[in-house]
Amino acid sequence: MEAAKEKEKLVxxxxxxxxxxxxxxxxxxxxxxxxxxxxxxxxxxxxxNRATVKDFYGALEEDNSREPMVFHEDEPxxxxxxxxxxxxxxxxxxxxxxxxxxxxxAHASARGIEIKRVKSRYEGDIDxxxxxxxxxxxxxxxxxxxxxxxxxxxxxxxxxxxxxxxxQKYSPVFNTITxxxxxxVQLDS
Amino acid sequence: MEAAKEKEKLVxxxxxxxxxxxxxxxxxxxxxxxxxxxxxxxxxxxxxNRATVKDFYGALEEDNSREPMVFHEDEPxxxxxxxxxxxxxxxxxxxxxxxxxxxxxAHASARGIEIKRVKSRYEGDIDxxxxxxxxxxxxxxxxxxxxxxxxxxxxxxxxxxxxxxxxQKYSPVFNTITxxxxxxVQLDS
Numbered sequence: 012m013e014a015a016k017e018k019e020k021l022v023x024x025x026x027x028x029x030x031x032x033x034x035x036x037x038x039x040x041x042x043x044x045x046x047x048x049x050x051x052x053x054x055x056x057x058x059x060n061r062a063t064v065k066d067f068y069g070a071l072e073e074d075n076s077r078e079p080m081v082f083h084e085d086e087p088x089x090x091x092x093x094x095x096x097x098x099x100x101x102x103x104x105x106x107x108x109x110x111x112x113x114x115x116x117a118h119a120s121a122r123g124i125e126i127k128r129v130k131s132r133y134e135g136d137i138d139x140x141x142x143x144x145x146x147x148x149x150x151x152x153x154x155x156x157x158x159x160x161x162x163x164x165x166x167x168x169x170x171x172x173x174x175x176x177x178x179q180k181y182s183p184v185f186n187t188i189t190x191x192x193x194x195x196v197q198l199d200s
Numbered sequence: 201m202e203a204a205k206e207k208e209k210l211v212x213x214x215x216x217x218x219x220x221x222x223x224x225x226x227x228x229x230x231x232x233x234x235x236x237x238x239x240x241x242x243x244x245x246x247x248x249n250r251a252t253v254k255d256f257y258g259a260l261e262e263d264n265s266r267e268p269m270v271f272h273e274d275e276p277x278x279x280x281x282x283x284x285x286x287x288x289x290x291x292x293x294x295x296x297x298x299x300x301x302x303x304x305x306a307h308a309s310a311r312g313i314e315i316k317r318v319k320s321r322y323e324g325d326i327d328x329x330x331x332x333x334x335x336x337x338x339x340x341x342x343x344x345x346x347x348x349x350x351x352x353x354x355x356x357x358x359x360x361x362x363x364x365x366x367x368q369k370y371s372p373v374f375n376t377i378t379x380x381x382x383x384x385v386q387l388d389s
Contacts (some may be wrong), residue, residue, distance in 0.1 A: 024246030026280055033280075034332055041335075044328040048290050052297035054318035057213030060301045062294040064286040069328075070278050080286045084298030087266065089259050091215055091222075091306075097269045098252040099299035099373050101237050105251040106295055108241035109273030110288035111385065112249045114331070117280075129243035135381075139233040139258075142303070143223055143368050146230075151369070152376030158385040171387055179385050180340070184288050186287065187341030190348075191380040192324075196300065196347040196368050198262050198360055199321075 023145050025120035033053065059085040074102040090139075099151065101189075104133040110184035118177040124170070128163035156188070232259050246283040248274040279328075289342065292377075293322040300347065300375035307366040313359070317352035345377070356359035 020028050036091075037044045046069035051060045062082045066075045084099055086092025097105070108131055119126050134157050141151035162171045179185050209217050216281050226233045235258035241251045251271045255264040273283025273288055286294070297320055323346050330340035349367075351360045368374050 024248070029280055034334060037329060037332065037334055041329060044332070044334070046326045046328060048287070048293060048324050048326065050297050050322045052301050052320045052322070054301050054305060054315070058302050058305070059213070060298055062297045064290045064294065067276070074276060074278065077283055082294045084294070084302070086302070087256070087263060089263065091218055091373070094266055098237070099295045099302060101239060101253045102291055102295035102298060103373050103376060104237060104239035105271045105273070106288045107251065107290035107383070108239050108251045109249055109291060112241050112243050113247045113273070113288060115244060115274070116247070117327035126243070126288065131241045133239045133241070135237050137235045137237065137372055139235060140226060140230060141375070142372055143226065143233070144370060145223060145226055145233070150378060152372045152374075153381040155382040155384070158383060159388040160385065161388045167206060168387075174383055175387055181333060183326055183331055183341045184292050185341075185383060185385075186330070186339065187292060188376055188381050189383050190339070190341060192342040192377050193344040194296070194347060194374060194378050195344070196349065196364055198357075198364055199348040199350045
């Protein structure tokens with residue numbers, strides 16, 4: 012996944028030469044596209060726990076080169092916590108926001124569309140009767156999530172709408188949430 | 201959602217008196233359980249963007265009391281980024297890890313089960329041919345996520361298995377991912 016070093020073309024800070032050479036490489040060798048992402052979590056106390064992200068597998072090799080990235084998760088007092096961090100359902104919105112944004116930027120860049128500014132906001136509804144086991148009739152997870160994008164670029168309203176459609180179509184987090192994914196949970200043996 | 205202040209019972213750091221009084225209050229007034237969680241995101245450059253979490257609505261009121269919590273998201277160089285933060289699909293695992301852990305601890309605490317230690321690890325498979333638009337035949341999102349829990353507590357293996365089942369049953373993030381949620385994305389007007 013080496014880019015041509017001589018004249019690299021950046022669009023919106025995305026190296027589109029590297030992007031297209033990666034796509035060509037993957038068309039030739041599909042196994043290059045298989046990635047495994049990872050996290051670990053340690054419970055601290057009450058609703059406070061700490062997740063760490065470091066290594067991953069991709070492009071046919073293990074990558075252990077990053078420094079550990081640590082995330083504290085907790086609840087606000089109204090949900091029995093002490094505000095040691097954002098809560099897990101907020102982290103889900105963080106994940107969704109980053110993924111839709113990167114998907115939008117990457118696909119705009121591939122089409123040569125220059126973007127000046129992108130902002131977005133997220134709001135999701137949860138009825139805690141699910142989590143608390145009070146009612147089996149309410150969803151435990153998010154009932155709905157609303158996302159609003161502001162895009163500043165010299166393109167038409169239709170092109171902005173098309174970017175928002177592409178962001179959704181190609182975002183792994185958006186598709187994991189809206190299409191569901193298989194999650195197996197077990198005791199470590 | 202005020203707890204009885206005189207003799208609060210903590211199990212695993214969870215105030216179970218407050219937990220049970222919250223449950224009683226919600227049984228009486230289900231609208232207390234309706235929460236709205238939020239995030240905003242600002243694109244920075246390339247695959248680097250920044251999400252912020254602060255206010256939420258819940259227990260019948262807006263809560264704007266927390267300091268802003270800021271999360272940088274980026275990709276590693278092999279995915280065209282410069283490692284300014286964990287990537288969005290890694291944040292999804294962070295969210296899942298915090299939610300399963302808190303769900304496990306809260307439900308163990310409600311049952312009076314003392315937990316000494318909980319650790320867990322997460323690995324998810326993604327085929328980037330989906331994100332890159334190379335193939336319509338592969339899932340864009342996570343294909344599968346595997347979770348392994350280590351629980352240290354003076355309980356039987358069966359009770360540990362039961363805790364792992366409860367963690368899944370009541371975790372909002374787990375249920376959002378495995379059952380899917382409605383996400384609407386639009387341009388801000």
